[in-house]
Amino acid sequence: MHPRRAAAGHRGLHGLEPHGVQLQRRGSDVPLTNPARRGRPDLAALLGWGAATAVFAFLALGQAGLQQDDPYHLALAELLAGGELPRALPWAKHTILADGFSDLHLGYHALLAPFVLVLGGVVGGKVLTVLSVATLLVVLLWVAGPQHPARGLLPLLLLGASGVFLLRSMGMRPIPLAAAATLAVIPLAARGRHRLLALVSALYAFSYAAFPLLTLPLLAHVLARAATRRELAVRPVLAVALGALLGVLAHPNLSAFLTVLRVQLFEVAVDHAGGNLEYAAPGVSAFARDAALACGALLLGGIVACREPRALDPSDGARREELLAWGLLALMSLLLALRHVRGVDTFVPVAVAAAAVATRSIQPRATRAPTVLLGLLVLPFVVLHAHAAFTTSRAFERIDASGAATWLARHTDEGAEVFLQDYGAFPRLFRANRHNVYTLGLDPGFMRAHDPDLYRAYDAAVRLSRDPLPLIERLGARYVYVENSANGRAFYEHLRRHPARYAPAYQDSFAAVFVVRRSD
Incomplete structure (x- = not known):
């Protein structure tokens, strides 16, 4: 046998050289290209991403009104665009914000400011919202991998997974970008991309008060690495911790930031009787009705993963670690979603991503008919949740002050x-x-x-x-x-x-x- 052919045969189906060294294929980190076609654009992924982005753009741009918190985010972005960075919020008179204020979403408002300046407040904010969801969909495809047999359906699956998530993503808040950062932690940590992981953590902490949620995917990775390889994932922990610390220290009014953050995390977020329904438990039945597709996809992914030979092969530690990490993250995010409504922001994208990772190894030829059936199942959910989010958002937007x-x-x-x-x-x-x-x-x-x-x-x-x-x-x-x-x-x-x-x-x-x- 020719030596090169022998080496290729020894490499097998998993892309391993002799001695188990993982090959790094060019283009494998690019979600919208297909490495099997020499880096050419992946038509299925592009069509799915484009269709999902277009549907969301129609929902977001098709309404002139704003959700409840949108005017606040626009106001701070407009102040930043005008060169103002408020260090107190005297308009909220009988609160701690009146004497000392630090913007918990400073990075997001800095990103929003040029859109507001160029396109105007409402249009600029909605355009950034659409781009944020488009970014989340790209990260989802990157996590799933270019070989996923149903990659063209994954973006639409995310839109149809939950009406509450879709509605909340339509607001001018960094929810989609935060979800994208959460999905990126496990693959970045597994691939040793620690500098990029630190950068993602820093941007998250600088832009959104919910940055402690980064501990969920980090903990999942640490536990999975310890269980499958008997190793401590020290460098990913240091990368996330250092990045988050730098993001916090970047706030100009640090003392006020720490005070406001403490109240937000340890008083506002744990109070279920303070009138803020975002922190109320959704109820198991209501959650199951809303996130049925996300839960179903996660269950299907779990079944496929349990039957996958590589998941049971002790010699394939990387795949076992990946499946275990995403399973742990899905479980933690599910518990979070059952605790309060805001948890859906994390659970839905994690559930879809975990299902995509678990079903990645299914042979494409064996999935043509099931893929068509999956599409027929997903589309009604997309229509149902899109209609519900559109009508509910219009109800929120009825108030013009x-x-x-x-x-x-x-x-x-x-x-x-x-x-x-x-x-x-x-x-x-x-x-x-x-x-x-x-x-x-x-x-x-x-x-x-x-x-x-x-x-x-x-x-x-x-x-x-x-x-x-x-x-x-x-x-x-x-x-x-x-x-x-x-x-x-x-x-x-x-x-x-x-x-x-x-x-x-x-x-x-x-x-x-x-x-x-x-x-x-």
Whole structure:
């Protein structure tokens, strides 16, 4: 036999040279190219990525309104674009943010600023949102690998995996970019790309307060490496830790950043009774209905992985480590998603990526018919969740505070306090009117950290378990802003029933402003 042919035969199907050295093929790290075709674009991956990106772009750009937190992110990006970096947020008067503020999303707002400057606030923000999801889809294809038999369906599978994830990704928040960073940790650590891993960690910590979630894929990799190879993955741990530390230290107002981050992580995030539904448990039945496709894909991937010969082969430590790491990460992210709604941001992309990794070794010829069936299964979920996300987002966007904000700016003294019945109104008013100050902002947890007794009194007042007027007068607020929403309707009716205390001053179909009559 010719020596080169003998070497090729000895190399086998796993791409190993004699002595077990892994070959590094050019183009194997590029998700939209097919190494079997000498680096040419992978048509299946490109079509799937393009179709999924187009669907998401239609959803995001097809609506003119904003989700609840979007105005806040746009406002800070607009301030950055104008050369301002706020070190205090006096508009959130009775919170810790009023005296010391540091932007927990500074990197994201710095990325958003040029889009806002060039394209305008709303359009620029939505374009960046589409690009963020497109980036997440590229990372998903990279994790799956160019040999995956159903790579063209993976981007659409992610869009159809959960309506809640799709809806949350449509907002102007770094959720898709954070998910992309989470998916990148295990393959970067496994391939020894420690500098790039440190860079990803630094950017995550600089851009999003949820950067401690990087510990999930890192822990999964460490445990899998220890279980399969009896090694301690020290360098990936150091890379993530050093990168995250550099990202934290890069914040200009470090002392305020650490204070705000502590409250965000250890007070806001663990409080399920503070009115922030993002941190409430979704319920097992509701979660199962929403993420049925993601859970089904994960279950299928687990079954395929358990039957894969390489997963049981002690000599193939790399594959066993990879499967175990993604399995552990999927389990941890599932527990996180069952704990609170925000966990879906991590679970859904992890579930799809884990399923893709587990099914990567299926022979393409054996999957043509199943791939068609999978496509027929995925498409209805995409349509269903896209429709649900579109209609739900429109319901969120019904509130337009611009009319009330303009009235307040024209008819009140500068710095006059406006009592807010719902902390969720703050982002809209903050962007539209910085002439006034407001009772609280962003999350009730920041008021509780400032003054726990005041927070308890405020909570009782807005729930109408106590008369709100004494608290309103104690705070010195002369105006009350209430929105025409299910959450604000009871408080609005209370104000209307007491015209001697609250005089109607402005009202449109979205919100109303009342002037507080001073009691004797």
